Amino acid sequence: MSPLEIEQMQQDIAVHGARKGDFVRLGDTALVVRVEADDRELGNEVQIGFGKNLRDGIGMRSVSSSESCDVVVTNVLIIDALLGIRVSSIGIRAGRIHAIGRAGNPDTMDNIDVVVGSGSVIIPGEGLIATAGGIDTHVHAMTPRVCDAALASGVTTIIAQEFGPFWGVGVSSKWALEQAHNMYGAWPLNVGILGRAAGSTTSPLQEALAGGVCGFKIHEDTGAHPRTIDTTLNFADEHDIAVALHTDGLNEMLSVADTIDVIAGRAVHAFHVEGCGGGHSPDVLTMAGRENILASSTNPTLAYGINAADEHVAMIISAHGMNPELPSDVQMARNRVRNATMAAENRLHDMGVIPVTSSDALGMGRVDDTWRKTFAMASMFSDRAILDGSVAASEVIVENERVLRHVAKITINPALVHGLSHEVGAIKVGLMADIVLWPYSSFASKPNMIIKNGLPAWGVVGDPGATVANAQPLVIGPQFGAFGVTAEDLGVHFTNSDSEVSLSRRRSVSVRNTRTIRSSDMIRHGILGEIDVDPSGHVVTFNGQHITSDPQNAATLTRTYLI
C-alpha cells in the first residue's frame, strides 16, 4: 500500500472500526482475532452525529419504536460464543435483543435486519467489542460493594451464596432469603441465590426452595458428606435446580472416587475443580473431563503465575476461618496448594475440558477479575501473534476459536450449567439485552459500557460538570440504569419453579434444564477424558499424557491498565 492508501485505511478504521478480514488484537494480549463477517453494506454504513446519515427519512425510519427498536447498538464488533466474530448492529426492544444484523431504514437501504426508528436510542459501537454480559456463578456476597465491582468488570449476572458478612455458603432460611431478594433489587444485576445443601434430610432444602433459591451449594465447611450429596441431588432432580459442589477436601468421609460414585452420573457443578479453592486433596481435578460433572475454575489460579502458590496459603487460612498460629490449620492449607494441578488446570481450559470460569468472590477469588484472568489465560497459550512489525502480518496465527472458547467460559456455559440460558449468556435474538461494550484496546480488562436489559447501567463516566461526557477523571461507575426503581426492573431474580416468594417489582425467572445438562453440551468445550493426579499431587495426566503449563512472570491485561 502507498502512504496515501495507508492513511486512507487508518481513517477508515478510525471511522468504521474493523471490517471483515481485519485482524484485531485484544487489549495487550497476544490474542489476535480475524473478523469473520460484516453485516454492513460498504458505502451504506449508518452513523450517528453531525453530518451523518442516521437521520429522519435517511437512515432512520419515521415509525414508532414498536415498529423499529428502542435502542440500537450500531456497527459493533460482536465476539459471541454462539454468533462468532462479526461486525453487526444489535436492535433492542423492551429490554430484549430483537434483531441482529444490518441496521438502517429499509425505505432507503437494502436488506435491513435492524430497523432504526427516528426515535431510537443509538449507542455507536464503532471501535468497540460487544460481548454478552459476564455470568459469575460463584460469588460470596460478603459486602454489597461486590455488586458494584461485578458490574464495573462486565459481569451482569451473579449466583450469590450470601448477602452479608456471615457464614452462608448457601442460605436456606426462607425469611432471610425473602429479605435478600429485595436487597439485590438495588443493583441492575441478575441475581440468583444458592440454598445451603447441608441437609441430610430434605427439610432445609424444601425451605430454601420455597424461599426462592436458584440452586444449591454443597460445601465441605458445612458438610459434603455422602448422604448430603445424595439427598441434595435427589431433591434437585425432583425440582429442576442446579447443584454446586465443593467436595470433602480432607477426604474425611470419602475420597474423590467415592464422591464420583455418590453423584452416580447426575449433573453437578464442580466448583474450583483444581482444588486450591477446596475439595478432595490432591486429586479433585480428576472430577473434570466427565460427562455429568460440569467443572469450573475460580480465578486466582488462572493465568497461572509465579506467585500463585504463595498467595494461596494465606488466602485459604483467611477465607476459611482458620488460625495461622495453629500448625494443623497451616498444614491443611498447604495441602491444598499444588503448582502441578494449577499448571494442568490452565492447560485443561485451553484444551476445552474445563468449560466455565468464575470468581469465588470474597471467598478466595476476585469478582472483578474473571474476564481479565480468563483472557490472560487464553493469551498464555496463544502463539506469538502480536502485530508489532516483527511478525509479518501474513504469518499471523488467527485465534478466533481460542477466543470464542474463552468467551463461552464466562457467558453461555455458566448460563447452561445453572439453567439461565433462556434469558442470558449470548448475544442472541430473544435473550435479555445484557451486553458489555469493550474498547479494542482494553478488552476483558476495562469495559466502556455495561448495558443491562437494553439500557446503560454502568460504564465509563467523567467529570459531571464538564462540557463533554468524557472529561477526566474517567471512572467506571453507575449509569442511569443503576438508579431509582429502574435498577430493580433491569435485573431479574433467578429462582425455581416451586418458589413461594413473590417480589413486588423485580421479575422472577425460574431456572430450567439444570438436570439434563452435560459436559458435551458445553459450547466450544465438551472434551472428555480421564484425568489422573499422582498421589503426591505433583504430576497430572490427561488420557495418560502429562499435562502442564509454565507459570507466567507477567499476566496480560493487568499492569497496563491497573494502578
Place this chain on the structure above:
Amino acid sequence: MELTPSELDRVLIFNVAQLAKSRQERGLKLNKPEAVALISHAVIEAARDGNSHAQALQAGLSAISDSDLLPGVGSMLSGIAIEAVFDDGRRLVVVDFLTKDLDTPGKVTRLDQVIPIPAKDITEVTVINESKIQISVTTHMHFFEVNPRLKFNREATYGKHLFIPAGEHVDFPPGIPVDVELVPISGDRVMIGFAGLVDGPLDEPGMKERAIERARELGYLGTAK
C-alpha cells in the same frame, strides 16, 4: 471549601498524578491511568499558573514522553479531555499524545485495502450555489430535495444520493460550480419527510412529475421548464 462534585474530581486527578509521580521517581515506567493522570494534572496546573489554552495544551503534551511509558501505553493516550480553570473561566482542553510506540493494544491490522464502493448507474451533475453562504450536502440526503438555492438539473437527481463514502459530505461554496456523482437510492425507495417534495414511494406512477412540479412551484432552482 464548598467543593463541588466537579472540583472533587480534580482531587482524584491530583491523587493519581501524585501516585504516578512517586512511581516515576522510583524509576518505574507508567501505565495508562498513571500517564493520563500526569497529562491531566499538567494541563490543570498550567491553567492555574495563568497560562493560555494553547500553553496548557502544550504542557499536557510535554508532561510525558514515550520513554516514560510501559510498552503500548503511548498508543492509548489520544483524546484525553480535561476541564481546567483558566483565568477567563473553565475551558476544555483535549490532548492527543503523539507516540512512536508500535506495540498497540487493540491494534487493527488490514492486509488488503477495502474495495471501493462498486460504481452503479452513476449520474453526473454540475451544481452551482447561487446563495451567498456555503451549503454542504451529506451522503445519503435525497439530492433532489436539497437547498433550493443550489442550481442543477434537479430532474436528473430524482431518487438519488451522493456517491461518496457514508458519513462524508460535499461543500458547495457560493458561485463555484461543483461536479458531483450520484447513485440511485436503494431499499424500498420510499422518501418520507425531507422537504416534502416526494413524501412517498419514489417510483409510484406520476410521483416524479408531481415532485418536480412542487419543486418548481416552491422556486427550487434547476426546475424551470
